[in-house]
Amino acid sequence: MALWLPASLFLAVFFFHPLSRILTLSLNPAALTSAGLERAASVFAFTLLQAVLSTILTLLLGLPAAWLFARYDFAARPLLRVLTAIPFMLPTVVVAAGFNAWLGGRGWLNLLLMDTFGLETPPIRFVGTLSAILLAHVFYNTTIVVRLVGNALTHLDPRLEQAACTLGAGPRRVFTAVTLPLLRPSLLAAALLVFLFDFTSFGVILLLGGARFATLEVEIYLQTIQYFNLPLAAWLALIQLLCTLAFSALYSRLVTRLTAPVGPRPAAANLRRPRTLRQRLFVAALSGLLLLLFALPLLSLPVRSLTRLEADLGQRGQVRYGLTGDYYAELFVNRSGSLFYVPPFRALFNSLAYAGLTVILSLSLGFPVASALARPGRLERLLDPLLMLPLGASAVTLGLGFIVSFGRWLASPLFVPLAHTLIALPFVIRSLQPALASIPDRLRQAAASLGASPARVWQTVDWPIVRRAALAAAVFAFTVSLGEFGAAALLARPEFPTLPTAIYRFLSQPGGMNYGQAMAMATLLMLVTGAGILAIEKLRLPGAGEF
Amino acid sequence: MLEVIDLHKSYQGQPLLEGVTFSVAAGETVCLLGASGSGKSTLLRIIAGLEEAERGRLLWEGEDLAGLPAHRRGFGLVFQDYALFPHLNVAENVAFGLRMQNRPRHEIEQRVAEALAGVNLSAFADRRVTDLSGGEQQRVALARALATRPRLLMFDEPLGALDRTLRQDLLDELRRLLRGGSTPAIYVTHDQEEAFAIADRLLLLHAGRIVRQGSPAEVWRRPGSAWAARFLGLGNVLAGRALGGARVETAFGVLETAQAADVPAGQPVSLLIRPGAARPGEGVNPLGGRVADLLFQNEHYRVTLDNGLTFHLDEAPPRGAFLALHVPPEGVEWLL
Incomplete structure (x- = not known):
């Protein structure tokens, strides 16, 4: 019980209390004006629409991609697999900045076209369109389809399809009568998960779509920050929370069904080099498309942060270009009239400090709980879902909860790492728990019988075994905090910007220098996060789950 | 078809x-x-x-x-x-x-x-x-x-x-x-x-x-x-050299077979001696040896000799004793 206390207290104060405040606010009948209701309905409808469209598009790209990776062996396969998996772990502001660097009004493609054809205005309108939102969502979530469906495909016994073939089924009927039904659970699970992420997407929509395309998530933010209509924001947060919980419950049910059937097969058995012309064309065309979609945003960002691609005032068609370090240099200058009261590079230090605090908090809260969960009794089984509940609340909702509960103290910069701890804690617990559970009690008993005190037992038995998991959890908490945008957008004070909020501010201001600084900061964030992802990959226990 | x-x-x-x-x-x-x-x-x-x-x-x-x-x-x-x-x-x-x-x-x-x-x-x-x-x-x-x-x-x-x-x-x-x-x-x-x-x-x-x-x-x-004789587990497979006619030189000496084979003298050949072919006592093709291993199998004893050959016998010989055996020429088969 003592193991539970710190985390329970923390959740009670910083999650359940704010949640109850949101609930009371939303249940206040005065909160619901007819204009508010109308707004909520249209926002909800658009949230659904963009999520459905994004999911369909993601499946349209993800299914062939899953097939490609599960069935064909080709030179670019390892590189492409990694490339498609990277976006999922990148902060939304980085992704938004990447697309901006590629296709935005100041992106290199538009500037090059303007220069080549002497145009006055950017020919490609991308930022601020629905297509931008959809494309970024596809970019983000394709890897989910590739992983879930691809995994099912690789472990599909090739003999089932061959058996169907010897029983007289042609290629098409093999697919419809055998392959597709066997993939159905994984397909549904992937679609649902993608939908869930699209439904709750925030940064991508705010940065690439703009306020015109308000989803529930964006609208909560706008109602809180711009209109101070907290009751309506609370009401939207409630809808959001209920939907997320419903979809998550559906997903968990699907996943438990997924794990039931057929024994796994060696993955290599299904891999073949493309042989016929059609197969070669399929592999080449799809690899090319994936390379384009996934490499360009990621490459455009650092490239754009180092290149000067500005036209002089009044001469928009005349682009001057060259390499420059100005955008990075400018980060260290505290200009009067700039966006912040501090030099922009301070955002980096703020972010690092917040991330460090998040690591300390989430690990010291998560470790005792994970040890209790490693040997679950009835109490543990009961409390476990409660611990995971913060997963269902979006970051923006967490931020709103803080605002409505702790309004008086909000000037403190501490609330950002507190919110980040709420977000990281479930993941930290989930990665520590299996490592702790993997230690058989006999080991501890053996150590004790050999004369080790409880502290020495922990030091000599537990710690060496869970060290890797703890390190991985720490890096994870660190990168999550570093890239988190939704809660920080609501909670970070202007004088204490984080990297993502600073990038957002730079991006939403006019001027080439602001744009360049956004690129520079986003590049820094991408590099730090990339290093974190690499570290986690190295530390991941073999066989530990992915989603 | x-x-x-x-x-x-x-x-x-x-x-x-x-x-x-x-x-x-x-x-x-x-x-x-x-x-x-x-x-x-x-x-x-x-x-x-x-x-x-x-x-x-x-x-x-x-x-x-x-x-x-x-x-x-x-x-x-x-x-x-x-x-x-x-x-x-x-x-x-x-x-x-x-x-x-x-x-x-x-x-x-x-x-x-x-x-x-x-x-x-x-x-x-x-x-x-x-x-x-x-x-x-x-x-x-x-x-x-x-x-x-x-x-x-x-x-x-x-x-x-x-x-x-x-x-x-x-x-x-x-x-x-x-x-x-x-x-x-x-x-x-x-x-x-x-x-x-x-x-x-x-x-x-x-x-x-x-x-x-x-x-x-x-x-x-x-x-x-x-290969086939070994794969099917038919018995002892012996390598040797044809001497012309029905005789083959092996590591166990020159063995007599029942039929002359059409093989030029000096060519390497293989012979099969099935486990049941051995007869107790001295005679042509003496292939006896010390009993290295003994195993009761259903209706007979499987005897492995120190010379590597295995035979089936009705009676159990004492372990370690020298066992005199011979194989009549009909029991020595060409593997051709």
């Missing part, structure tokens, strides 16, 4: 099949016997159309099968671990092939019922295949392959995953089914007991070639090569 002519196939750069040629007649059960990794399964998959040979031809009633995809060949294949569709129940699994032929519903139902009755699984029609035991799954796989009434039946180590007693029962059931019908069958296994029980004709596959074929009795009596 089926003719396999000079098939070649390699796997990861290594030659696997190097000119396999044989034929299967109507109603005949041909058994391909070979060690694991000898390419038996690949050969079946080539015949089924699931893989392509690099060279060679397949003829069905004189017509070339090249270019005919697997789903149009009408050959039934029973897979090693059954490959039952986990998303379909027992009856739906058996009905699969009939559905692919777009048969009318009532015909499908009737033929599925027949097929299930044929393998004693009528009561299992609505069960999930994942809930069945290995033996039951095997019978569903069999019923599924039989239901479409294929032109040729193929079995790829169908009993490999089952335990011994179950294997015996299923083997009898399978024999009954194959003897009863006129459908030709190819049965692949590495288990010689299974092969001898089920085959009308036995093919020994070694190093990518058919090294011996004939009825089980013929193959047993004249294995034809040192």
Whole structure:
């Protein structure tokens, strides 16, 4: 019980209390004006629409991609697999900045076209369109389809399809009568998960779509920050929370069904080099498309942060270009009239400090709980879902909860790492728990019988075994905090910007220098996060789950 | 009905099949016997159309099968671990092939019922295949392959995953089914007991070639090569040099055989001495030695001598004692 206390207290104060405040606010009948209701309905409808469209598009790209990776062996396969998996772990502001660097009004493609054809205005309108939102969502979530469906495909016994073939089924009927039904659970699970992420997407929509395309998530933010209509924001947060919980419950049910059937097969058995012309064309065309979609945003960002691609005032068609370090240099200058009261590079230090605090908090809260969960009794089984509940609340909702509960103290910069701890804690617990559970009690008993005190037992038995998991959890908490945008957008004070909020501010201001600084900061964030992802990959226990 | 002519196939750069040629007649059960990794399964998959040979031809009633995809060949294949569709129940699994032929519903139902009755699984029609035991799954796989009434039946180590007693029962059931019908069958296994029980004709596959074929009795009596004799576990295989006529020089001295072989003197040859061929006491071809190991096996003692030879004797000799044995010339067989 003592193991539970710190985390329970923390959740009670910083999650359940704010949640109850949101609930009371939303249940206040005065909160619901007819204009508010109308707004909520249209926002909800658009949230659904963009999520459905994004999911369909993601499946349209993800299914062939899953097939490609599960069935064909080709030179670019390892590189492409990694490339498609990277976006999922990148902060939304980085992704938004990447697309901006590629296709935005100041992106290199538009500037090059303007220069080549002497145009006055950017020919490609991308930022601020629905297509931008959809494309970024596809970019983000394709890897989910590739992983879930691809995994099912690789472990599909090739003999089932061959058996169907010897029983007289042609290629098409093999697919419809055998392959597709066997993939159905994984397909549904992937679609649902993608939908869930699209439904709750925030940064991508705010940065690439703009306020015109308000989803529930964006609208909560706008109602809180711009209109101070907290009751309506609370009401939207409630809808959001209920939907997320419903979809998550559906997903968990699907996943438990997924794990039931057929024994796994060696993955290599299904891999073949493309042989016929059609197969070669399929592999080449799809690899090319994936390379384009996934490499360009990621490459455009650092490239754009180092290149000067500005036209002089009044001469928009005349682009001057060259390499420059100005955008990075400018980060260290505290200009009067700039966006912040501090030099922009301070955002980096703020972010690092917040991330460090998040690591300390989430690990010291998560470790005792994970040890209790490693040997679950009835109490543990009961409390476990409660611990995971913060997963269902979006970051923006967490931020709103803080605002409505702790309004008086909000000037403190501490609330950002507190919110980040709420977000990281479930993941930290989930990665520590299996490592702790993997230690058989006999080991501890053996150590004790050999004369080790409880502290020495922990030091000599537990710690060496869970060290890797703890390190991985720490890096994870660190990168999550570093890239988190939704809660920080609501909670970070202007004088204490984080990297993502600073990038957002730079991006939403006019001027080439602001744009360049956004690129520079986003590049820094991408590099730090990339290093974190690499570290986690190295530390991941073999066989530990992915989603 | 089926003719396999000079098939070649390699796997990861290594030659696997190097000119396999044989034929299967109507109603005949041909058994391909070979060690694991000898390419038996690949050969079946080539015949089924699931893989392509690099060279060679397949003829069905004189017509070339090249270019005919697997789903149009009408050959039934029973897979090693059954490959039952986990998303379909027992009856739906058996009905699969009939559905692919777009048969009318009532015909499908009737033929599925027949097929299930044929393998004693009528009561299992609505069960999930994942809930069945290995033996039951095997019978569903069999019923599924039989239901479409294929032109040729193929079995790829169908009993490999089952335990011994179950294997015996299923083997009898399978024999009954194959003897009863006129459908030709190819049965692949590495288990010689299974092969001898089920085959009308036995093919020994070694190093990518058919090294011996004939009825089980013929193959047993004249294995034809040192490899075959060893693989079938027929007895002691001795290397030697022909001395002309009926005599061969070996590490055990010059041995007399019953018949002169047409082998030039000096050529290396192999001889087979079956365990039961030894007689106690001195005589021609003395092959005695000290008793190194002794094992009681059903009706006799298996005696291993310190010279490496193994014989079956009715009486147990004392362990470690010198045992005088000889093998009459009729017991020394040429492996040619």
